[in-house]
Amino acid sequence: MAEAKTTTTTRWWRGAAIYQVYVRSFADGNGDGVGDLQGLLRKLPYIAELGIDAIWLNPWYPSPMADGGYDVADYRAIEPLFGSLVEAEKLIDEAHALGIKIIIDIVPNHCSDQHxxxxxxxxxxxxxxxxxxxxxxxxxxxxxxxxxxxxxxxxxxxxxxxxxxxxxxxxxxxxHLYSPEQPDFNWTNRRVHDEFEDILRFWLDRGVDGFRIDVADGLVKEDGLPDLNGETPEPLPFSDQDGVHEIYRHWRRVADEYPGERIFVGEMWLPDPERFARYLRADELHSAFNFDFLGCPWEASALRGVIDDTLAAHAPVGAPPTWVLSNHDVTRHVTRYGRADTSFDFGDRQHLAPTDFDLGTRRARAAALLTTSLPGGVYVYQGEELGLWEVENLADELREDPVWVRSGHTDRGRDGCRIPIPWGGAEPPFRFGDGTAWLPQPEEWSDFTAEVEAADPESMLSLYRNALRLRRSEEALGDGDLTWLDLGPGVLAFTRSPGFACVVNLSSAPIPLPEHDSVLLTSAPLVDGDLPSDTAAWLRLS
Structure with a gap:
């Protein structure tokens, strides 16, 4: 396995490939049907083989699970369903031994009503x-x-x-800006500040390398909690208030006391790129999720616009962008990309909209090469490297997402992207564990297990492994800049120095590749030397 540039140099986070683990659905080590730390420990070699620099874990704290663990009852312990603090410390140590860093979720906007x-x-x-x-x-x-x-x-x-x-x-x-089981903290109270700084130290002392901050924009509310009166001001009175930045300056000072560059990653869904960038100033957060890119339709002009806007927003504060296609909250992109409307919007998940799975898979393969070659860091949500799709035909009585109930059964929520991972075998639970999985897997996943795909050099898993291996070895990839190439409408193409080009054909017809020395990797075979529609290529340049 190629040595990771990001783990042997400082500022590792600027170009890291980070794998998101939704613990409950990753691997069940004790046979109770729920993923846990024991299962994750056993799968660390799989993640290392994938070519990952860091793991981000969704909340692992004790929780009644009213919102998948984002209703935290105790910030200094591990949910018993997942394991113990001893196992968490072992996970951190064993991941570090493999050159993998550990980022954990922290949920400072709200807690559980059982806190x-x-x-x-x-x-x-x-x-x-x-x-x-x-x-x-x-x-x-x-x-x-x-x-x-x-x-x-x-x-x-x-x-x-x-x-x-x-x-x-x-x-x-x-x-409670979320479910009634998630009361919001009052961050005008100094005791709340002190509590969370102590929580940060608790986990930093145990070796975690960073925190993903849930609802990072929401902690501070406008004085007086004013009514909206049907309007949507910017910023909203419960989002992106100026006072939130002082909180993160304090947090940054805490993290900077520790060796090894411990980091913060913000989750903010903000419409204003300039206000978004304020969170990434040198004394605040290190990076933040790029949701504009995630929600962008599969269209060349739209994607280029988002990429340009992202790079422009990050440049003044010197922060690295991040690129993400799926996560635990959104419809998996294999499904999105197979629809007539390929964008994502929380207001309309397009549940059960007609989907061309083969087309979605082809586009997802091309998108994998696009995201892993853009400047900055990249996130991989568990299962996307297997080409898994959104499971939309769950029986309603099995749905656990509070969105399903709170929306009056009009929004079927996020359970469909949280289905347990298929590891091997011919039928469910596909070696996820010995017992029945907490959410049922589709029988069709028998051809999409990690075991099957590892043996197939043309599989999605093999594509991700090859891409992430090259990403580690190519000096041009990770942090840095890009220069656009003009190869005509419907084509995204850029070079990165030294000697690398990425070409993505989103047009309806094959295109010739620009002059190059060799082809490093393609998401689908070339046809008579041309790049087919919905296909990406990585090229070696002189």
């Missing part, structure tokens, strides 16, 4: 000082029966839930 602070706040009633750690407010109206403002939860319905006092009377309301 000790919130339980105490409810138990002690209206006069409890612990309530100041959350957003408890009296309701509107004569009897306080209306929510304090008109904010809506991002999972549907009001963003407020009314409490019951210890004496049984109706009480104040509390804010």
């Amino acid at each position: 000790p602070w919130f339980l105490q706040a409810i138990a002690e009633g209206p006069d409890s000082p612990v309530r100041e750690l959350f957003w408890f407010k009296p309701g509107k109206g004569e009897d306080g029966s209306e929510p304090p403002n008109d904010w809506q939860s991002r999972f549907g319905g009001p963003a407020w839930t009314r409490t019951t006092n210890p004496d049984g009377t109706a009480g104040d309301w509390y804010l």
Whole structure:
């Protein structure tokens, strides 16, 4: 295996290939049908063989799982379904021995309603000082029966839930921008700041290499919590408020105390690229997810526009872009790319829209070469390297995503991209574990197991392994710049120094390749030397 440039130099995060592990669905080590750290430990060689520099794990903390672990009950422990703190420390050590860094989720906007602070706040009633750690407010109206403002939860319905006092009377309301089981922290309270800085140190002391910050833009709310009155101001009163930046400056100072460049990755869905870039200033976060690229349709002009805008937004602050095609919240891109509308929008997941799987797979293969050759870091969501698709025919009674309930059963949510990984064998659970998997896998995945694909040099897995191997060995790839080539409408082409070019044909007809010394890799075979439609090629230049 080629030595990783990113793990042997400083600023490793600027060009890292990072693999996202949704622990619950990755590998079941104890046979209870749920993925766990024991299973992940056994699969570390697979991730190393893939050519990955770091693993990002979704929340592994104790949680009632009202929102897939993003409702955290204890930030300094491991969910018993997943394992123990000892196993987490072993995972960190064994990953490091393989040259793989570990990034964990941190969820600072909200916690679980089973968190000790919130339980105490409810138990002690209206006069409890612990309530100041959350957003408890009296309701509107004569009897306080209306929510304090008109904010809506991002999972549907009001963003407020009314409490019951210890004496049984109706009480104040509390804010939850997500599910009612996820009360928002009040970051105007110094105790919240101190608590999270201590949580950061707890995990940094155990060797984690970074944190992915959930809802990084949402911690600070506008003074007075004003009504929206049907409008959508920018910024929203619960997103991207200026005060959030001081929080991350403090966090950065904590991380910088530790050796090895520990990093922060922000999750922000922001419409303004200039405001987005403010989070990436030298004393704040190291990088952030590029959701504009993820949601972009499979069209050359649109993709080039997003790439140009991304590079332009990051340049003034000197931050590296990131490129991502799928994650645990969005429809898998093999499915998206096989539809008439290839974009992604949370407002319409296009559930069960007609999908050409072969076309989606062909485009996904080309997109893999595009993303892994762009300047900056790249994220791979577990299973995309196998070409897995969105499982949309789940029985409704099996759905666990709170979006399904909160939307009044109109949004079928995110369970379809969280189906457990198929590792081998001819039928479910495909060696995910010994027991029945917590979500059912489609029988058609028998041809898409890691075992089958590892033996097929033309599989999606082999393509990813080859691409990530070359990405490690090619000096031109990872962090850096690009120069566009004009090869006509419907074609994305660029060079990277020294001696590399990527050409992606999104037009409807084959195109000739530009002058080159050799072909390093293609997402599909060339036809008489030409690059077919929906195909990408990596070229060696003089």
